[in-house]
Amino acid sequence: MQRLLIVEDSKVVQQVLRHISAQYLDVAIDFAWSLSECKEFVSKHSYTLALVDLTLPDAPNGEVAKYTLLKGIPTVVLTSKMDEYKRLQMLELGVIDYVIKDNRDSYNYAIKLVAQLLRNQGCKALIADDSVLSRTLMKQMLEKQLFAVSEAHDGRQALDMLKNDAEIKLLMTDYAMPTMDGFELVKAVRNFRGRDDLAIIGLSGASKHGLSARFIKYGANDFLTKPFMNEEFHCRVLQTMEQLSLIADIKESAFRDHLTGLYNRRYFYQYAEKLLKNKNQKNSLVLLDIDFFKAINDEFGHDGGDQALKQVSNLIRTSFSNSTVARIGGEEFAIILTQVEVEQAEKCLNLFIQKFASYDFTISDKTLSITASIGLAEFQNTNLTAAMRVADRALYQAKEQGRNCVVLNSTLQLAEVTAIR
Numbered sequence: 001m002q003r004l005l006i007v008e009d010s011k012v013v014q015q016v017l018r019h020i021s022a023q024y025l026d027v028a029i030d031f032a033w034s035l036s037e038c039k040e041f042v043s044k045h046s047y048t049l050a051l052v053d054l055t056l057p058d059a060p061n062g063e064v065a066k067y068t069l070l071k072g073i074p075t076v077v078l079t080s081k082m083d084e085y086k087r088l089q090m091l092e093l094g095v096i097d098y099v100i101k102d103n104r105d106s107y108n109y110a111i112k113l114v115a116q117l118l119r120n121q122g123c124k125a126l127i128a129d130d131s132v133l134s135r136t137l138m139k140q141m142l143e144k145q146l147f148a149v150s151e152a153h154d155g156r157q158a159l160d161m162l163k164n165d166a167e168i169k170l171l172m173t174d175y176a177m178p179t180m181d182g183f184e185l186v187k188a189v190r191n192f193r194g195r196d197d198l199a200i201i202g203l204s205g206a207s208k209h210g211l212s213a214r215f216i217k218y219g220a221n222d223f224l225t226k227p228f229m230n231e232e233f234h235c236r237v238l239q240t241m242e243q244l245s246l247i248a249d250i251k252e253s254a255f256r257d258h259l260t261g262l263y264n265r266r267y268f269y270q271y272a273e274k275l276l277k278n279k280n281q282k283n284s285l286v287l288l289d290i291d292f293f294k295a296i297n298d299e300f301g302h303d304g305g306d307q308a309l310k311q312v313s314n315l316i317r318t319s320f321s322n323s324t325v326a327r328i329g330g331e332e333f334a335i336i337l338t339q340v341e342v343e344q345a346e347k348c349l350n351l352f353i354q355k356f357a358s359y360d361f362t363i364s365d366k367t368l369s370i371t372a373s374i375g376l377a378e379f380q381n382t383n384l385t386a387a388m389r390v391a392d393r394a395l396y397q398a399k400e401q402g403r404n405c406v407v408l409n410s411t412l413q414l415a416e417v418t419a420i421r
């Protein structure tokens with residue numbers, strides 16, 4: 001579990017930070033007023049990150065940052081001190097960033113910076129550089145930003161590592177390297193990893209003019225000239241990763257249903273198509289439809305119906321937490337149980353439907369029971385249209401049989417699939 005420590009002695013600033021943190025951060029946060037309180041917290045918890053003020057009643061000269069760094073906690077300074085000497089001293093000590101609090105935007109900047117650092121945690125970064133010194137320096141700096149860092153001594157090795165590990169999200173590559181230079185590496189990598197999936201920052205010595213533009217044209221997201229200041233390095237890496245995160249957020253929201261937070265139909269179809277490519281995996285496809293949902297809308301209004309949909313979604317999500325659950329229609333849900341054969345799925349769904357029927361849903365302070373009908377079909381060696389039709393037929397039968405039941409459509413499947421093919 002990630003944990004953040006904020007050390008700030010101003011009540012007003014603490015309130016502002018609490019407010020902005022609630023919008024951007026989803027981690028445990030402790031607020032300390034002083035160095036002594038900070039020490040108390042550190043003795044009780046381990047922290048992923050600290051955001052500290054430099055001037056505290058019991059520590060007027062930045063002692064708190066020295067303390068958190070000494071304790072191995074990556075630290076961001078948020079201070080009203082516009083002292084250039086102090087700033088450089090702090091950056092040299094190893095703080096990730098030094099943010100001056102001169103307006104509301106600086107608080108936003110600091111918290112967004114913290115949010116990005118927390119997202120970096122455990123994220124894989126790769127450094128491709130033939131200079132051991134350069135690699136060591138960058139590794140230290142990236143580790144400060146909470147990345148898990150690996151190294152490659154030339155372009156060829158970096159390319160192999162990237163081919164074998166889709167989890168690498170950041171590549172820092174030098175230009176001049178033996179066997180394969182930075183341009184060749186970026187071009188090759190972009191054949192299989194897009195800009196929205198892997199961030200690339202090109203690097204080169206100051207004497208080589210025009211390299212930055214070429215790096216970017218070949219597919220790098222940004223460029224750094226060596227030697228760089230630590231602060232610039234941190235800013236560029238964070239900004240590049242923030243762009244990647246924003247794209248990931250946009251993609252994620254495009255695949256989510258606004259009302260319930262479940263995956264939507266679009267995502268479900270893409271996911272299901274991919275899954276079918278693995279011919280050997282036995283999966284089960286479940287279509288669940290709420291019974292007499294129109295009556296709920298009629299009694300409680302559309303908002304009441306929405307409340308019911310949210311509660312039903314939560315119940316399905318928590319009951320099938322290891323599976324992909326999507327809302328594919330108004331009151332219709334699809335679930336794929338991967339590596340679960342239909343006979344096993346049927347048993348599990350029969351238990352679930354009982355749990356569903358006995359669950360107390362609450363709409364506008366009134367408790368009510370809701371039931372659902374389920375159609376189940378095998379989801380292997382077929383095409384998606386066929387599988388959906390088979391499961392839909394089973395769902396139709398469940399409705400016909402009086403609802404609140406599970407129907408497994410195994411008999412129709414072969415005939416259906418053949419007909420559709």
Ligand SMILES: Nc1nc2c(ncn2[C@@H]2O[C@H](COP(=O)(O)OP(=O)(O)OP(=O)(O)O)[C@@H](O)[C@H]2O)c(=O)[nH]1
Pocket residue numbers: 259289290291292293294295297301302303304305306309329330331399403
């Ligand atoms: N509140 C709310 N209602 C929705 C939403 N989407 C669809 N509906 C309603 O869901 C109801 C579905 O009604 P029907 O298709 O007749 O199905 P049913 O009443 O559940 O009956 P059976 O499926 O046959 O048991 C309609 O009244 C739709 O207006 C939604 O997002 N919110």
